[in-house]
Amino acid sequence: MERSIIIAPSVLSADFSDIRSALEDIRLSGTNWVHLDVMDGVFVPNITFGPKFITDIRPHSDLFFDAHLMIEEPVRFVEHFAKAGCDCITVHTEACEDIRDTLENIKSYGVECGLSIRPSTPVSEVEPYLDMVDLVLIMSVNPGFGGQTLIPETLDKVRRLADIRGSRDYFISIDGGVNSSTIADVFDSGVDVAVAGSAFFNAKDKRAFVQKMSRGQGDLR
Numbered sequence: 001m002e003r004s005i006i007i008a009p010s011v012l013s014a015d016f017s018d019i020r021s022a023l024e025d026i027r028l029s030g031t032n033w034v035h036l037d038v039m040d041g042v043f044v045p046n047i048t049f050g051p052k053f054i055t056d057i058r059p060h061s062d063l064f065f066d067a068h069l070m071i072e073e074p075v076r077f078v079e080h081f082a083k084a085g086c087d088c089i090t091v092h093t094e095a096c097e098d099i100r101d102t103l104e105n106i107k108s109y110g111v112e113c114g115l116s117i118r119p120s121t122p123v124s125e126v127e128p129y130l131d132m133v134d135l136v137l138i139m140s141v142n143p144g145f146g147g148q149t150l151i152p153e154t155l156d157k158v159r160r161l162a163d164i165r166g167s168r169d170y171f172i173s174i175d176g177g178v179n180s181s182t183i184a185d186v187f188d189s190g191v192d193v194a195v196a197g198s199a200f201f202n203a204k205d206k207r208a209f210v211q212k213m214s215r216g217q218g219d220l221r
Helices: 016-029 051-060 078-084 099-108 152-164 183-189 208-213
Strands: 006-011 033-039 062-071 088-092 112-117 137-141 171-175 193-196
Touching: 006 016, 006 183, 016 051, 016 208, 051 062, 051 078, 062 078, 062 099, 062 112, 078 088, 078 099, 088 099, 088 137, 099 112, 137 152, 152 171, 152 183, 183 193
Parallel strands: 006 033, 006 193, 033 062, 062 088, 088 112, 112 137, 137 171, 171 193
Antiparallel strands: none
């Protein structure tokens, strides 16, 4: 069977004034995953939205909501995001005082948990927690803004996670600079989920975009 990966559109690149249409575009594209970038202006130099935004859009979509919390000490807000309707809550190793406690707190609400690292953080920082997580998110750009260029060296982290996964059941995701020019290398690195922001929302035919990208095919293939 031909391998395929999940394409996870990031609403960071959507028009917030018409977010329901953006969610419908995602649904009609054929994928079932929504990436929600939450930024606090402290951990990263940008501010996006909080749990109320997710509470408000949850009734309008049955897609899988992965909240990527780029915030300091995210354990303070886990309950709010869980109750807002997130299916997975992903936090950063660099932002947590106690990573294990934060992951256990997420799991206590019956939602999946993810762990993310910046481009400068080695995979060894997540390895002690691989038996706990449902997802590992590799940032392939410095977090904070969309539209950046993928840092090629970050794909080595994906390969490492794929090599050591064994029987452990976690998704490997990558976020940043994923588009038709980089998808072949991203796909070949062994990812399971590729976050795409501006590339998805700028695509004229979003369904064709998802179909090609999920097979690792860019514009030239």
